[in-house]
Amino acid sequence: MASDPSRSSSSQPSHASEERAEDQAPKLLQQYNDLISTLPLEEGWQPVSLRKYKGVWLPGHEIFLRGIFAIQSHFKSRPTDILLATLPKSGTTWLKALIFATMTRSQYSFADHPLLSLNPHNCVHSLEELWAIGQPSKIEALPSPRLLNTHMPYSVLPDAIRASDCRIIYVCRDPKDRVVSAWQFTSSWHRSKKATGEMMPTTEALSLATAVEMVCQGNSPFGPDWDHVLEYWRESLRQPENVLFLKYEEVMEESVANAKRLAEFMGCPFSLEEEKEGVVEKIITLCSFDKLSKLEVNQNGDQASVFRVPNSCYFRKGKVGDWRNHLSPEMARRLDGIMDEKLRGSGPTLGGVRLQAPNTTTI
Numbered sequence: 001m002a003s004d005p006s007r008s009s010s011s012q013p014s015h016a017s018e019e020r021a022e023d024q025a026p027k028l029l030q031q032y033n034d035l036i037s038t039l040p041l042e043e044g045w046q047p048v049s050l051r052k053y054k055g056v057w058l059p060g061h062e063i064f065l066r067g068i069f070a071i072q073s074h075f076k077s078r079p080t081d082i083l084l085a086t087l088p089k090s091g092t093t094w095l096k097a098l099i100f101a102t103m104t105r106s107q108y109s110f111a112d113h114p115l116l117s118l119n120p121h122n123c124v125h126s127l128e129e130l131w132a133i134g135q136p137s138k139i140e141a142l143p144s145p146r147l148l149n150t151h152m153p154y155s156v157l158p159d160a161i162r163a164s165d166c167r168i169i170y171v172c173r174d175p176k177d178r179v180v181s182a183w184q185f186t187s188s189w190h191r192s193k194k195a196t197g198e199m200m201p202t203t204e205a206l207s208l209a210t211a212v213e214m215v216c217q218g219n220s221p222f223g224p225d226w227d228h229v230l231e232y233w234r235e236s237l238r239q240p241e242n243v244l245f246l247k248y249e250e251v252m253e254e255s256v257a258n259a260k261r262l263a264e265f266m267g268c269p270f271s272l273e274e275e276k277e278g279v280v281e282k283i284i285t286l287c288s289f290d291k292l293s294k295l296e297v298n299q300n301g302d303q304a305s306v307f308r309v310p311n312s313c314y315f316r317k318g319k320v321g322d323w324r325n326h327l328s329p330e331m332a333r334r335l336d337g338i339m340d341e342k343l344r345g346s347g348p349t350l351g352g353v354r355l356q357a358p359n360t361t362t363i
């Protein structure tokens, strides 16, 4: 079973408690910095700059990029690992809660559950963030099966993961809702940084029009979005026992069926007795937006991660179709058009766009 997060120090990540590998290896640090300086730079997604690595626009913080490089050669996967993979703002926080609550259901009571006092991001570790803050040994120390998450596209995952039997749960979301969510998140984070004086008051916030355009150009964090989605979609067809492809909208619409799919995929299906006792519904309620967003930890706590984000920024509306309140018809058409062009095919739909099966016409 997964580790007890309330006993792990992961709820209080420390930047100083552990020496980074790079601190002991100045040559490696130099190599990483040299590599970073050669990567194309994009500064439009304020307040984060982006660097293009292996065809993907990654957040450009040096500490973060060095973590990604180190993961490539040093991460040791285990066949029992469970990896949640998402583009940011696709339902990561929610799925972390669902996965964690499902995997650990025999360890905790619903009345006194870790998710009532810890943000889901402190229950399922981010592979790249722990590496970036110099705490990869925390990942090593986790008992199996480890629950981890990543925003990396399949093609940027370390070989150790792609060659292993570990299970990957991928969640995607209507790109229109996702871009609105990403823009709102970036704006509120921007405001909070200005309020604490961590950012120059003159730094311009990202406009929604710019965010939409950058997604359409493929220049947004972890984008191009279509490559991210298609890579995992194709893997889910190629190796369905190892890659589960879910959609935010479907998990919302058919929560019980998808919670059961998740449990089965993770190798811990709900027993008939559990189903009769309503365990599935209890997990869904515990992990619901209404429940989590009202908790003290999620209203007033924060993530001491690389990006130091207030927990409240991870909970906004949690609705399907909120894009209608923000995007102009023109913006919506532009996004749908680009996704249609890139994802055209006969597979399942994504925000009204069909994903193509791998053996149909090329993108």
Ligand SMILES: Nc1ncnc2c1ncn2[C@@H]1O[C@H](COP(=O)(O)OS(=O)(=O)O)[C@@H](OP(=O)(O)O)[C@H]1O
Pocket: 086, 087, 088, 089, 090, 091, 092, 093, 094, 177, 180, 181, 182, 184, 287, 288, 289, 290, 292, 314, 315, 316, 317, 318, 319, 322
């Ligand atoms: N429990 C639950 N149920 C449903 N929806 C939820 C839940 N928790 C968070 N959210 C909504 O998910 C959006 C945040 O996306 P992520 O969690 O992927 O963000 S992150 O990648 O971890 O930064 C963001 O979506 P928007 O409300 O549309 O902005 C959150 O409100």
